[in-house]
Amino acid sequence: MTDPEQTQQEEAGVGVDIQATAQEARKDHKPAPSVREPIFELENVSVFYSGKKAVDGVSADFYRNNITALIGPSGCGKSTLIRCLNRMNDLIPGATVEGRIGYHGQDLYGPEVDPVEVRKRIGMVFQKPNPFPKSVFDNIAFGPRILGMGDIEERVERALSGAALWDEIKDRLDDNAFGMSGGQQQRLCIARCLAVDPDVILMDEPCSALDPISTGKIEDLMLELKEQYSIVIVTHNMQQAARVSDRTAFLIVELDADEQNRWGRIVEYDETEKIFTNPSDKRTEDYVTGKVG
């Protein structure tokens, strides 16, 4: 069984002795570069669950200060793929990753890499908002406290402001986070990521449980956050991918000959504008136009 406290810490992206590396990762930050800088370099990445292939041979670069969207039908492995980017799949017994995932040029799965450190620099926001059963303040302060980060109050305010939540919630910091609306809870989870100075934010269907207004707020927030962070998002909402992302990868489900095994594979990865106006692959065309599901 997974220790709930440990899971909470991992989802909050906490680890050991990482403040210096986090600052190092951020100190030379520049706004959206004119020349693209790969932040992730995926080389022939395949993922297996208990030996069964879930994702097959993905090669792609995801870029800094970009929003990269992963789209595709259910079961195409997009959530599996995004969970490889901060080693969340390590938490699943029997999950193995083949190929190479470079992160800032370093092998993300190298033997010297601490997965907890990875999850701190590469935060994740899930489909369902998952605040801790604590106050708003303590939710945000949770990670920084464990990491021994200073200026907790300032850090909490900065994180909530960064998640466009400060003005709404500043007078209710002691209230239980469960009392917030779904949209606020999701922005709280984003703020929780921001509080530990991440480099990348992964979002796995972050708006699928939200109403259109809350979705619009999260999308606005993503566009603001990409000036400072790199974002990878899995979404079932193709219009959301079209609205917010710079590049889009389309994955399909492939079946073996006897249709017993299925796995996902990228068939097209390009500028979002190209994917939604003039895709190169007929399968992408059929999916984005909704002709096939």
Place this chain on the structure above:
Amino acid sequence: MPEQARIHYQEELEALEVRALDGLNLVARALERTVEAVQHQDTELAELVIADDDVIDGRYLELHQSILTLLATQAPVATDLRLISAMLHMLKNIERMGDQCVNIAKLIPIAGHEPPADERIIKNIVTMGKQVGTQISQAKRAFQGRDIELARDLVRQDDVVDNLNKECFHIALEIGDDADRREWAMTMILVTRALERIGDNTVDIGEQVAFVVTGLFREFQDASHPGEPVPEPQAS
């Protein structure tokens, strides 16, 4: 196997295209009547052309609204989006071609009941009318079949109309000193100019065909840089 989806939307989009292309049939009929009215100085037929332009305008408004609804409710993308963009352009072309027929029809009473007509100009106008009618039909077939070659051929076809237009202009210049005859010839120059513009509209529709197929918009002929080669868009 992936399942077919959004069948109702696809049917809706297909029906819109059928209605839009039928707009070209309306224009072809208006053009045929217009040229016949010029040829026979038939003011009643000219009035019918003017009245029937409401049908073309109505088709434009109906489809424009349907396209807005489809954009708002179905969020089309990729080829569907390019098709819709091209249909909006084509509908404007259809509406303008209808207006050019009206412009010609309004000139017929001005030319007089028994005008001092020059047979050469009338013959050229009839030939131009047939040629432009052929181009409207060709533009429709090119759009229906997503046929870039047929679309590009409209440029060659339109040269015939342009040359006849120039020829009529020269005939008018040399028509002599009789004031009535000169006035009639000037009026006919307005007619040939309107026909020439209808021809240009068919080429514009051809350019939209290439856009739907390739995703690239390029004019077949660059009016501001005549004679310079225009790169051909390639199907992706």
